Amino acid sequence: MSSSEITDADGRNTASPDKTSSLLGVVGLRKGFPGVQAIADGSFDLRPGEIHALVGENGAGKSTMIKVLTGVHQPDDGEILFENAPYRVSSPLDSLRRGMVAIYQEFTLIPFLSxxxxxxxxxxxxxxxxxSSSEQDAKAREILAQLGTSLDPSTRVASLSVAEQQLVEIARALMAEARVLIMDEPTASLTPREVERLFVILRDLVEQGIGILFVSHRLNEVFEISDRITVMxxxxxxATEETGSLSREQLIELMVGRPLESEFPRGESTPGQVMFRVEHLSxxxxxxxxxxxxxxxxxxxxGLMGxxxxxxxxxxxxxxxxxxGTFELDGKHVDISSPREAIEAGICLLNEDRKGQGLVLCASALENFALGNxxxxSRFGMIDRRREMDAFEGKVGSLAIKISAPSQRAENLSGGNQQKLLVARWLESDSRVIVFDEPTRGIDVGAKYEMYVIIRKLAAEGKAIVLISSELPEILGMCDRVLVMKAGRMTGEISDLSGVTQEDVMALAV
Ligand SMILES: Nc1ncnc2c1ncn2[C@@H]1O[C@H](COP(=O)(O)OP(=O)(O)OP(=O)(O)O)[C@@H](O)[C@H]1O
Ligand SMILES: [Mg+2]
Incomplete structure (x- = not known):
């Protein structure tokens, strides 16, 4: 490690990472897939002791960059230098051995093992x-303690929370003596408190000279945690800029390629009659x-996570x-005991978990769109392929979904575009009550705006919208009225949002 001896104000000797040298340098990287140039000219450099954010719109090439660095994909061209030596790896295991570790949103731990x-x-x-279980336990305990947790090493991974599993992933990276830690949207499923705890750990890791590449769509967090930001x-x-030198507006403009006037579309809603009523649901x-x-x-x-x-x-x-619990739609009792009945009644749910529910990864974009629609x-029992394709192309256009062809497999779409594809499917079905569960998770700012426009449009068409969101700015920027949930119950309602702050909503949630 290239660190210099520094004496702090109290005269203690502290080894501090040299923040000017390069730990990892990427220049002119190219990586294409059939029909798309995922990375056309990728470059950035990561310094030891730095938290470097990598941001960009959905499909900008961030995850592909990570996959090249970790040996999942081979680059077509370009240069990668790791600790000043040419870096080429053939597999994730190979990259792990070299000290490059990526932690994805989908964890790679084995749930039934300790x-x-x-x-x-x-x-x-x-x-x-x-x-030697006893030695392993002792060593594991030591590393977990280093991360500030007292988790018992014999605990099965399956019983851990998302945040705890993430800690175990980080512990594994430490055991591998990682020099570079890459995190792809690490905070998406964490509560605000867990995010704070993670940030403390990340700051501690960079103190030890590790370099962290932090990929996220949450610009608040990017500003809070990173030293520099690279935009793809x-x-x-x-661009690569010092975080402190960029304003939020400037960053958004770099990402989107044009200034964004506001993050939320303006719109006056004119709520009508009660459309959907839920009573005593347990x-x-x-x-x-x-x-x-x-x-x-x-x-x-x-409400908070959980x-x-x-x-x-x-x-x-x-x-x-x-x-x-009972449901009423337009004043009439409806029985809903299965998703099928819900869809038939005109209620749809857009889930937060796009992989677990809804998206068929091995099917094409078009097939996923058509599912259920x-x-x-159909005419006389035959599917009119022209109409299907017209509907598909219309939605791909209006939602700005980035695909190379209708036949592109859903698993090869970027995360945000998978989410948009699911929205497209639901919008095509004529639902009257639309429940959005974290609709903008993992979606870039420009696409978020598009999603908000769609939500507003649906409301203007007279649909009843339920918007579940952990993002308070989104709740305050979009909703007419807010209910707050805590521990399974409704604990508060704010019916007039003018002048209400994020703190007001939080106060009802904790
Ligand atoms: N294995 C693959 N086969 C074909 N195309 C791919 C593959 N992986 C990625 N792509 C395409 O490459 C482009 C970049 O995708 P990538 O996943 O790197 O974007 P991203 O910046 O991570 O986006 P997001 O913020 O939505 O996660 C997209 O157009 C995507 O569809
Ligand atoms: Mg991605």
């Missing part, structure tokens, strides 16, 4: 040919929830069985 077993997988500590647009690095963690939403209204549901919002949405949609384009 923390220690996961940490030592493939590098077991043996004594006389036998795995359409596969090209357009099931799973959800306890006795009642509310109604009007035609043309955007009703926000706020407050039961997603579970409530699933009950509304018939995806999980409820213990009690085929009947709309």
């Amino acid at each position: 923390i220690a077993d996961n940490l030592f997988l493939g590098r077991e500590i043996t004594r006389g040919g036998l795995v 647009r359409d596969g090209v690095t357009v 099931g799973g963690p959800v306890r006795d929830v009642s509310f109604s939403v009007r035609s043309g209204e955007i009703l926000g549901i706020s 407050a039961g919002r997603t579970e409530m949405a699933r009950l509304l949609f018939g995806a999980d069985g409820r213990e009690s 085929l009947r709309r384009w």
Whole structure:
């Protein structure tokens, strides 16, 4: 490690990473796939002891960059220098051995093994040919303690929360003596408190001279945690700047390629009659929830992660069985015991978890769009392919979905474009009550704006919108009224949002 001896104000000797040298340098990187140039000219440099944010719109090439660095993909051209030596790796394992570790949103831990077993997988500590569990446990405990957690190494990974699993992934990176830690949207499923804790850990890691590449669409966090920011647009690095020298507006302009006047579309809603009413809904963690939403209204549901919002949405949609509760649509009782019945009644749910539910990864973009909608384009039992394609192209255009061809497999779309594809599918079906569960998670600022425009448009058409969101600016910028959930119950309502601050909403949620 290239570190210099520095004496701090109290005269203590502190080794501080040299923040001017380069740990990892990427110049003129190119990577294409059939039909798309995912990276046309990628470059950035990462210094030891630096948190470097990589941002850009959906499909800009961020994840592809990571996959090249970790040996998932081979570059077509360009130069990568790691600790001043040419860097070429053939597989993720190979990159791990070199000290480059990526942590993705989908974890790679084995759920039914213990923390220690996961940490030592493939590098077991043996004594006389036998795995020494006690030594492994002790070492695991030490590394976990270094991360400020007292998790028991014998705990099964399956019983850990998302944040805890992330910690184990970080612990594994430390065990591999990672020099570069890459995190692709690491905060998407964390509560605000867990995010703070993660940031403390990341700051601690860079103190030790590790370089961190931090990929995120959450610009607040990018500004909070990073030292420098590299912006990619359409596969090209357009800028690397000191974080402190950029304003939010400037960053957005670099990402989108034009200034964005406002992050939320203006729009006056004119809520009409009550369209959908829920009474005494209970099931799973959800306890006795009642509310109604009007035609043309955007009703926000706020709360912390784990407050039961997603579970409530699933009950509304018939995806999980409820213990009690009744639904009324336009004043008439409807029974919803399955997603099929919900869809037939005109209720749809856009889930936060695009991979787990809804998107068929091995099918094409067009097939995913058509799923559940085929009947709309049928005549005399035959699917009218022209109408199907017209509808598809219309939505691809209006949502600005980036695909190379209708036949592109869903798994090869960038994260944000997968999300948009799901929205496209639901918009095509004629629903009257639309529940959005974290609709902009993983979506870039420009696309968020487009999503907001769509939500507003749907409300203007008279649909009843329920918007579940952890992003308070989104709740305040979009909704007519807000309900706050806590521990499975509705604990507050704000019916007039003028002058309401994020703190006001938080106060009801904690
Ligand atoms: N294996 C693949 N095969 C074909 N195309 C791919 C593949 N992987 C990525 N792409 C395409 O390359 C482009 C860049 O995708 P990438 O996943 O790197 O974007 P991203 O910046 O990570 O976006 P997001 O913010 O939405 O996650 C996209 O157009 C994507 O569809
Ligand atoms: Mg990505």
